[in-house]
Amino acid sequence: MSGSLQSFFAMGGYAAYVWPAYGVFFTVLLIDWLAPQFRRRRLLRDLRGRMARQNARNERTGRKSTAST
């Protein structure tokens, strides 16, 4: 069993070519998969920050206007 597994990983002497090819395939696609997820999360976080600042500003100006009247 371990012998056949070893020969599987050896790829008939082409291990140094076959496995890097598969490695590149999965690494590149994994990066492609993760990049937009991080971007989406960052976008929503930034938007929440903007919304919070906007709310705070509205509250402040709101209070000011009630104090002046």
Add this chain to the structure above:
Amino acid sequence: MANWIPLWLHKLSSPPVFYRFAGTLRPWAIALALVLGIVAMYGGLVLAPPDYQQGNDYRIIFIHVPSAWMSLFIYAVMGIAAFIALVWRIKLAEVVAMASAPIGAAFTFITLVTGSLWGARMWGTWWTWDARLTSELVLLFLYLGVIALYHSFEDRRQGARTAGFLALIGVVNVPIVHFSVNWWNTLHQGSTIRLLGPSTIASSMLWPLLTMMAATKFYYFASLFGRVRADLLALESGKDWVRQIAENEVRR
């Protein structure tokens, strides 16, 4: 033609509707891609016999050829989307075209690197200015050019239209890549898989190849949906539907 089809398409092209639609389909697409990818790899790396000339080195084919097909398929999708964006000025078409570019570039890069790894032993060289290799390299530069042009504009929509124009011009390269092995008789081998007529590849090697092709297609749609969703949020960040999503994600 029944008039509910254009109506449905019109509805689907609205950003909040497409955002939800893509969000529903994306998990299914990636699940199918993973299952098909695992099956294809088992078939290609374990079940298929070694090639009588190339030994086990030929097993690179199961990612090299599907990636090459995707590099052309995605370019075609990008070209069609760019055309729709330029003619009808549909926002979603601009987003689809620009979101396709990085995925296409990824597959083109994989095609070139895996091809290089394959050629290293079988041709005795990592690179040669063969017609197929050169036109595929041009394809990568076209993708990178589209991405760079898109990001060089302050206004995203203006950038998408300008980059879409470049994408449209670059469509000329797609048939060149495809037919290069027939037009110029250089190092890269011709197709062994034909839509018309019998393929010249053993069925034990053909089915993993076709399964991997299906897997990469589903992967593309899953990745595209993810990118389009992020882009739509960025483009419409001032709108209520995006603000609601931002608020709802905090509560979760």
